[in-house]
Amino acid sequence: MSQSQNHARAAPAPNSGPHHxxxxxxRWNAAFRQFASACAMFAGSRWAFALAVATLLVWAASGPLxxxxxxxxxxxxxxxTIVTFxxxxxxxxxxxxxxxxxxxxxxxxxxxxxxxxxxxxxxERLTDxxxxxxxxxxxxxxxxxxxxxxxxxART
Numbered sequence: 804m805s806q807s808q809n810h811a812r813a814a815p816a817p818n819s820g821p822h823h824x825x826x827x828x829x830r831w832n833a834a835f836r837q838f839a840s841a842c843a844m845f846a847g848s849r850w851a852f853a854l855a856v857a858t859l860l861v862w863a864a865s866g867p868l869x870x871x872x873x874x875x876x877x878x879x880x881x882x883x884t885i886v887t888f889x890x891x892x893x894x895x896x897x898x899x900x901x902x903x904x905x906x907x908x909x910x911x912x913x914x915x916x917x918x919x920x921x922x923x924x925x926x927e928r929l930t931d932x933x934x935x936x937x938x939x940x941x942x943x944x945x946x947x948x949x950x951x952x953x954x955x956x957a958r959t
Contacts (some may be wrong), residue, residue, distance in 0.1 A: 836900070843897040846890055858882075902927075 869875035910924045
């Protein structure tokens, strides 16, 4: 089988998978993906940081008005807990998507490069022990390459 035939066989069909029906992403998945992505982008922006700082400053400045009461403290604790709880899920969603996209891109490169070890395609599914063993193998390969390079420089 030629490399181009192997490439065509290995590449997943666009718009396939559990989130697509008849080639279309469900409205719920599309809406949630767009919402999560927009929230994650905003949460990492300078505007979100400025809003958080402004909120804390207003809360702190209102302390004397509320006599630094338990309720005054509970307001900020509850608000930050709710925001944090929701952001964990939204950010995790975007990170999962980014990681999957990165894995797919790297898998495609591994499949496309002649001589690449395609057994590396699904590394994220290996056990911790298998990953440790593979890391040690790459360290050995790296040391051998460095020794070979030093020997080559010494001969020239």
